[in-house]
Amino acid sequence: MSEALRLQDLVVSYPGRDRAAIRAVDGVSLAIGAGETLGLVGESGCGKSSLANAVVGLVKASAGSIRVRGEEIVGADRARLRAMRAQVQMVFQDPATSLNPRMRVGAAIGEPLLVRKLARGAELRARVLTLLDEVGLRRDQADLLPHQLSGGQRQRVVIARSLALRPALLVCDEPVSALDVSVRAQILNLLVELQAQLGMASLFVSHDLAVVRHVCDRVAVMYLGQIVETAPAANLYAAPRHPYTRALLSAVPEPDPVLQRSRGYVPLSGEIPSPAHPPSGCRFHTRCPQAMALCKTTPPTLRRIGETEVACHLVEG
Amino acid sequence: MSQVLAVENLSLSIAGARVVDDVSFAVAKGEVLALVGESGCGKSLTAAAIMRLLPAAVRQTAGRVTLEGQVISALPEREMRALRGRRLAMIFQEPQAALDPLATVGRQIAETLRQPWPAARPAVLKMLEEVGISDPERRASEYPFELSGGMCQRIMIASALIARPALLLADEPTTALDVTIQAQILALLRRLAAERGTAVVLITHDMGVVADIADRVAVMYAGRIAETGTTAEVFARPRHPYTKLLLASIPRLADVPKSRLAVIQGLVPTPSQFGPGCRFAGRCPMAEARCSAAAPGLARIGAEHASACWRAEDMV
Numbered sequence: 001m002s003e004a005l006r007l008q009d010l011v012v013s014y015p016g017r018d019r020a021a022i023r024a025v026d027g028v029s030l031a032i033g034a035g036e037t038l039g040l041v042g043e044s045g046c047g048k049s050s051l052a053n054a055v056v057g058l059v060k061a062s063a064g065s066i067r068v069r070g071e072e073i074v075g076a077d078r079a080r081l082r083a084m085r086a087q088v089q090m091v092f093q094d095p096a097t098s099l100n101p102r103m104r105v106g107a108a109i110g111e112p113l114l115v116r117k118l119a120r121g122a123e124l125r126a127r128v129l130t131l132l133d134e135v136g137l138r139r140d141q142a143d144l145l146p147h148q149l150s151g152g153q154r155q156r157v158v159i160a161r162s163l164a165l166r167p168a169l170l171v172c173d174e175p176v177s178a179l180d181v182s183v184r185a186q187i188l189n190l191l192v193e194l195q196a197q198l199g200m201a202s203l204f205v206s207h208d209l210a211v212v213r214h215v216c217d218r219v220a221v222m223y224l225g226q227i228v229e230t231a232p233a234a235n236l237y238a239a240p241r242h243p244y245t246r247a248l249l250s251a252v253p254e255p256d257p258v259l260q261r262s263r264g265y266v267p268l269s270g271e272i273p274s275p276a277h278p279p280s281g282c283r284f285h286t287r288c289p290q291a292m293a294l295c296k297t298t299p300p301t302l303r304r305i306g307e308t309e310v311a312c313h314l315v316e317g
Numbered sequence: 318m319s320q321v322l323a324v325e326n327l328s329l330s331i332a333g334a335r336v337v338d339d340v341s342f343a344v345a346k347g348e349v350l351a352l353v354g355e356s357g358c359g360k361s362l363t364a365a366a367i368m369r370l371l372p373a374a375v376r377q378t379a380g381r382v383t384l385e386g387q388v389i390s391a392l393p394e395r396e397m398r399a400l401r402g403r404r405l406a407m408i409f410q411e412p413q414a415a416l417d418p419l420a421t422v423g424r425q426i427a428e429t430l431r432q433p434w435p436a437a438r439p440a441v442l443k444m445l446e447e448v449g450i451s452d453p454e455r456r457a458s459e460y461p462f463e464l465s466g467g468m469c470q471r472i473m474i475a476s477a478l479i480a481r482p483a484l485l486l487a488d489e490p491t492t493a494l495d496v497t498i499q500a501q502i503l504a505l506l507r508r509l510a511a512e513r514g515t516a517v518v519l520i521t522h523d524m525g526v527v528a529d530i531a532d533r534v535a536v537m538y539a540g541r542i543a544e545t546g547t548t549a550e551v552f553a554r555p556r557h558p559y560t561k562l563l564l565a566s567i568p569r570l571a572d573v574p575k576s577r578l579a580v581i582q583g584l585v586p587t588p589s590q591f592g593p594g595c596r597f598a599g600r601c602p603m604a605e606a607r608c609s610a611a612a613p614g615l616a617r618i619g620a621e622h623a624s625a626c627w628r629a630e631d632m633v
Contacts, residue, residue, distance in 0.1 A: 043495035044466075150584050180355040180585075181522060185566035185578035192575045207495065214568040215575065233574055251500040253525030255567050257548045260528045267500040271465050 002069055004169045004201030005032040005055065010064035012050045022276045024050040026225035027064070029302075032169065035199045039216030039233070041209055041248070045275050046222040048205045052173045055203060056090045057081060069168050086116060089162035093174040095154035099146040105157050106132075106142030112164040131160040134197075136190060152183035156190065163198070170202040176211060184211075191215055209252050213237055221245045224275055224283040231308040241310040244284045282313065290314055319346050321483045321516035322367070322405075327380030329362055329371070329540075334588030336375070337362050338540045341615075344484070344516040349507070351519045351531035351548070357585060358537040360520045364486045367518070368407055369397050385483050402429045406477035410489040412469035416461040423457030426476040440479065448475045449505060467498035471505070478509060485510070488520045503530050524567055528552060533621070536560045539585055539596035542615055546622035556624040556632050559597045595626070603628050 012025040024047040032038045040048045053059045055066060061074045073084050089112075092098045099108055110128045113119040119127050129139050135156040146154055155175065162170055175191070176184040192215055195202065206212050212219055213233055220230040221244065229242040240246045247268045254260045270287040273279055279286045285295040292313065300311045322344045329337035337359040344350045352360040365371050367382055369389070382390040384405060389397065406429075409415045417425050426444060427437035438457075445453035448471040461469055470490060477485055487506065491499040507530050510517045519531060527534050527548060535545040536557065544557035555561040565579035583600040594609035595601070601608065607627055615625045626632075 043497065181524070181563060182355060182566050182581040185568075186580050188568065189577055189580060192577075195575075208568075209496075210568040210570050210572075213570060213574060214572060214578070217574075237570060247497060249570065251496040252570060253500070253503070253523070253529040254570065255524035255528050255552070255564060256569075257528040257552050260525070265500070267504050268497045269501075271467060271498070272495065 002034055003031050003067075004034055004036070004069060005030075005203065006065075006067045006070075007031070007051075007055075008065040008067075010051065010054065010066060011062045012047070012054045012059055013062045016276050020276065021062075023062075023225055023278075024275055025054065026278075028222075028225075028227055030220055030227065030230060032201050032203060034168075035195075035201055036218065037195055037202045037204055037216045039212035039219040040203060040205045040222060041207065041212050041219060042222035043207060043248075043272055045224070045272060047225040047275065048222050049173055051222075052090070052171050052203060052205045055169075056088050056171050057085060058090075086112075086165045087168040089165060089167040089170055091155075091158050091162050091170065091172045091175045094178045095151060095158045096146070096178075098158050099154060101146055103145075104142065105137070105144050105146070105149070108146075108157060109142075109160045109164060112161060116165070118165070127164070131164055134163065134194070135160040136186075150183070151179055152186055155179065155187050159187075159190065159194070163194070166198070167200065170200055171205070172202060173205045174207070175204075177206070177208070188214055209237075209249060221248065224273065224278050226283060227302065227309075227311065228284065229308065229310045229312075230302075231310075235306075235308055241305070241308055241315050242284075242312050243288050243290050243314070247287075247289075282311075320344070321346050321348075321385055322518070323381075323383040324363070324367065325381045325383070327363065327366060327382070328378045329359070329366055330376050330378050331374055331588065334591065335378075336540050336588055337366070340380075340537075340540075340542055342535050342542070342545065344518055346483075346516055347510055347514040348533065349510055349517040349519055349531045351521055351527040351534045352537060353521055353524065353527050353534055354537035355522060355585065357539070359540040360537050361488055363537075364407065364488055364518065364520055367484075367486060368401065368405065369394070370407075402477075402482070403480045404482050405484040405486065406480070406482040407486040407488065408470070408473045408477050408490050410492050412466060412473045412493070413461055415473060416469055418461055421458050421460055422464070422472050426457075426472065426479055429476045429480050441475075444475045444479045445472075447509070448472075448478075449501070450475075465498075467494055467501065470494065470498075470502050474502075474505065474509070478513065478515065481513060481515075483516060485515050485517045486520070487517060489522070490519070491526065492521070492523070499526075506530060524552075524564060536563070539591070540588075541596060541612075541625060543597065543626070544622075544624045545615065546619065550619065550622050554622075554633075556618055556622065556629045557597075557626045558601050558603050558628075558632070561632070562602075603631070 008029050010028045013021040013023045016022040042048050054061045066073050068087050106128050110124050176187050216233050219236045229245045250265050281297045282295040285291040300313045302309045302311045325341050327340045354360050424434050426441045427434045430437045442453045450456050491502050531548045534548050534551050536543045538559050544560045562581045598604045598608040613625050613627045615623045617623045
């Protein structure tokens with residue numbers, strides 16, 4: 001079984017003030033198996049979108065390795081990169097800004113096939129109609145313009161376009177955050193169906209833990225540029241090991257007043273530090289309710305316990 | 318319980334279409350009422366109408382708003398202006414956009430008190446401490462760009478509450494914030510409403526936020542209240558098909574992974590598609606002929622529970 005994606009010590013940095021680079025992604029290693037959906041969760045500034053953008057090639061990796069189906073894309077030449085990009089497609093948060101307002105739905109969905117000269121004419125048309133079926137749009141909607149569709153329908157168009165090349169890996173960055181609750185459910189159901197039908201791997205970036213739980217096989221939690229915990233979804237939600245994962249889970253308000261009010265939850269104190277000046281030692285120590293002296297000085301490394309990997313001094317491997 | 322706010326039969330129109338239709342609710346001292354619904358349901362326009370800050374294109378065609386026994390919906394603008402910030406205040410979704418970028422935090426909070434900064438200073442510092450800002454002296458001299466989103470929302474809450482208004486309107490106050498920061502802000506709002514007896518109208522699309530903080534909830538759909546009641550009652554026994562489906566369509570932490578979520582078929586009707594009947598009828602799995610013929614009024618089905626559905630009795 002070939003891996004869809006493997007990241008090794010990935011660093012993505014941006015130039016900051018006073019020449020000090022901001023390391024938005026700071027030494028991340030992770031893998032996504034064939035057909036697997038990995039959820040990447042964390043709060044603003046944790047680097048989850050920078051990581052996703054590096055995987056699809058929208059930003060350059062500063063160091064480390066990104067392998068898609070075993071092939072290295074960091075430092076690859078243009079021709080190789082172009083070939084690799086067909087393997088990795090992306091769905092963004094806001095479908096309204098992901099589509100050309102003057103391009104009809106059918107043309108938008110067929111565009112990847114056309115530019116790569118994989119289909120044209122009647123064959124292209126047939127492929128587009130199949131893609132419309134797959135994402136639950138009507139065939140006659142191929143002739144509409146994006147403004148004639150609702151937000152949920154537009155996101156279906158974006159998903160259809162991303163599936164046109166049958167990528168090895170689909171990267172979804174907050175794909176349902178801009179959608180209303182009732183529409184969000186439709187798109188989540190669609191993504192789950194497509195995973196099963198097409199067997200493709202995906203990287204699902206989201207701040208919403210309930211959504212991630214719903215669609216992902218495994219979950220990685222990021223804090224200030226680093227992974228603090230990775231585990232199969234069931235384990236992560238049932239028995240979170242890292243204090244940050246626990247805090248994040250308990251901060252999600254449950255849509256059930258009896259449950260929500262019986263949790264006796266104490267909010268995490270303090271603010272998320274700036275990624276430009278991450279704290280010393282364990283980056284979470286400034287907000288961690290269980291921080292010890294060691295945490296302020298020594299960064300913990302990821303340790304494997306069963307199927308879970310966790311970076312915390314409290315957890316002994 | 319003494320009533321702070323009463324909204325009666327409020328109707329708002331845009332170009333002849335009733336985007337808010339016959340909405341009534343009341344909020345008591347220290348109580349948190351959530352107005353919940355999806356985009357375009359009229360929840361934010363309802364708040365703007367209470368503040369009398371409606372966009373020019375929106376006309377109020379009917380309705381009366383009473384604040385602490387005084388009808389404010391017909392006050393001249395000059396008198397209304399004197400009330401804003403003092404007896405009713407509002408906070409918004411994007412705290413950074415709602416603060417003045419050119420005024421220090423301390424000065425803009427002092428502005429609510431209509432006092433010069435030196436005179437207001439002790440009260441402002443005390444208020445900053447109450448909203449959980451550490452080192453208030455230093456923060457008071459900073460500008461909004463120097464603060465995080467969560468801190469800016471605390472500043473907004475401080476400037477909204479410093480004049481001890483009877484009513485706080487909070488329009489999606491935590492939507493732009495991260496979950497751990499959202500949890501802090503919700504806890505703060507809950508504590509301040511209880512301590513100061515402020516009545517709060519919380520506008521949100523997030524049923525989790527409603528479950529966390531609201532005493533009562535009004536679920537809005539396409540400009541009308543579909544269902545209202547105590548939060549516990551509405552979540553445990555929804556008596557409007559829209560509420561029931563909405564609750565079932567939310568992914569929860571306890572769900573079986575990859576299970577199918579309930580889906581509400583179709584789309585919210587646009588104002589030009591509003592017919593004479595129930596506005597949810599076109600998407601409702603329980604709809605009958607009478608549903609598209611005539612609109613059901615909000616009818617009481619329990620001590621504090623009301624539903625605008627012809628078939629509310631059929632829902633168990």
